[in-house]
Amino acid sequence: MQVSSFSIADTLSNLQIDALNEMQEASLEANKNSDAVLLLSDTGSGKTLAFLLPVTQLLDRSSRVTQALIIVPSRELAMQIEQVFKKMGSGFKITCCYGGHLRETEENNLKQAPALIVGTPGRLADHIRRGNIVTTHIETLVLDEFDKSLEAGFEEEMSFVIGSLPALKKRILTSATEAVAVPAFVGLKDAVEINFLTGEKSPALAVQLVRSNEVDKTDTLFRLICALGNRSTIVFCNQREFVAQLSTYIRDKGIPNVYYHGAMEQQERDSALCKFRNGSSNVLVTTDLAARGLDIPNIRYIVHFQLPTTEESYTHRNGRTARMDKSGTAILVVGPNEYVPPYIKPAPTEIKLPATTELPAKPVWTTLFIAAGKKDKVNKVDIVGFLTNKGQLKKEDIGLIEVKDFFSFVAVRKSKAGHTLEQIKTEKIKGKKVKIEVAK
The missing domain is CATH 3.40.50.300 (P-loop containing nucleotide triphosphate hydrolases)
Incomplete structure (x- = not known):
């Protein structure tokens, strides 16, 4: 087995982090020595990296099969984990699976098995039943915010997914709250508990x-x-x-x-x-x-x-x-x-509110919707080039850009938006005419 040679130093550099915190260091150490880890830590303390690092270290570069699975209670958490993993720059493929968008998109992404899959219980169970996810080589399982998944009533789907992992060796569970019983179907035995819950609100x-x-x-x-x-x-x-x-x-x-x-x-x-x-x-x-x-x-x-x-x-x-x-x-x-x-x-x-009210200053940005995304081979560089060349915007007039599978959003200075939309209404991005409008 050719395990990942990607170093923690490279990861921190890519994430622009100076050093791991105490909880993340403790997680790395515990995961070296145990195949059952329960990580309890406050919201916002860096739990995502605390489990992604040991998971990445276990991935085999020579293997072309799915090796690890992360189950989360919400699509937003799934997408956040996917984003962090990609920023780590390990070179391994990750696929994100959740309800609310086309299953076919995920099916295409699963055809070449990703090393790591992150998703919500219902969508993961659906893919497994359809044979889109091959589970025979998945050895590592993470249940992130497992208490929230139980609270949301995902026991049946989670039990099915975990029961579909015949090669499972390692389990990592995380939560920001304690005193939640781990269901028997998880199979967590003799777990090492890392408890960094402070029980107090942040001093900040x-x-x-x-x-x-x-x-x-x-x-x-x-x-x-x-x-x-x-x-x-x-x-x-x-x-x-x-x-x-x-x-x-x-x-x-x-x-x-x-x-x-x-x-x-x-x-x-x-x-x-x-x-x-x-x-x-x-x-x-x-x-x-x-x-x-x-x-x-x-x-x-x-x-x-x-x-x-x-x-x-x-x-x-x-x-x-x-x-x-x-x-x-x-x-x-x-x-x-x-x-x-x-x-x-x-x-x-x-606190007492002022007797008179004054409306806050209006935002200086507005958001444009572009009906093209990753699946159309459109990226952030394409959008910046299009808006500067065809839309007559300066780079400082362009804010945050988010490119999804089939559409994109871009912040532009509100004072320039009307003129820009007029300039680009007949123009094409990468040779294709697409709808561009103020996002609803």
Whole structure:
């Protein structure tokens, strides 16, 4: 067996990380000596790299079969892991499998077996049943955020997938919460537990409280966002039915925002998250779906508009900010009939909102949708070249670009967007005429 010769130093260089943290070092050491590892660590502490490094070290370069499988509770977490793995630059192929887009796309990607597959339980089970994933040589299994998969009711699919791995030797489980029983079907025996849970919120996280005199609380939220200014803010709700309603309310009051929940189509989700990532919108209204798996840098504020129903929910929501060495603030909006949950300690600092409101400055970016992506052989360089040559944009007028399989998103300076769209309306990208418009 020709195991990976890719060095950790190369990985860190590619990821632009100076050194592994204590938890990641402990994971590497434990995985050298055990085939059963349970890794408990706080959200935002670097668990993804903590299991990808030992997994990569076990991959055989001479083999052309799938050797490792990662099961996750959400498509967003799957895509994040895929992104980190590709940035590591190991040279191994990874394929991401999740519901919400064409299964045929994944089937094509699976024809030449990837060394590593990451996906959600239902989609992985579907591919295995159809024979698209050959499981006979998969020796390494990772269950990332396994507690969330169990909480979401994926036991049946997970049991089927794990039961379909006849060569399984190594199991790595991760979670940001403890005291969750590992089901027997996982087959985890004599596991080495690495527990880096602090039980405390990050010292970089400030927790505040704003009181609403109205049961409705929506006007209080509007005034709060005005007071925070145009800083990156996630507003959490408990019900997805309420998300769009709240988003519309604050938009009608003059605050551009996007919303995100589990009932949206995949392209709608991608568009919303891209606009939030690239600064076309500074406010994201969402459910707890966004509390895990989204790695969006520089989120300054977490607003608990509807109070979290559990301590785990509170922890994971807050984990979107104050990540690694960054600071952030969590703010609870408390109505007249509500109280601060007892697990939030010490007591949050109460803040008063200004008597007068002033709308935050509008974002300077807007997002263009391009109906071409990786499967059309279009990449970021093609898009930059097209927009500078045909759209008469300077490079500083082009922001974050995200290229998906069949479409792309690109941030452009809002003041230049109208002129650019006029210039490119009859032009072609790589010899093909494609629809380009302001992203919906």
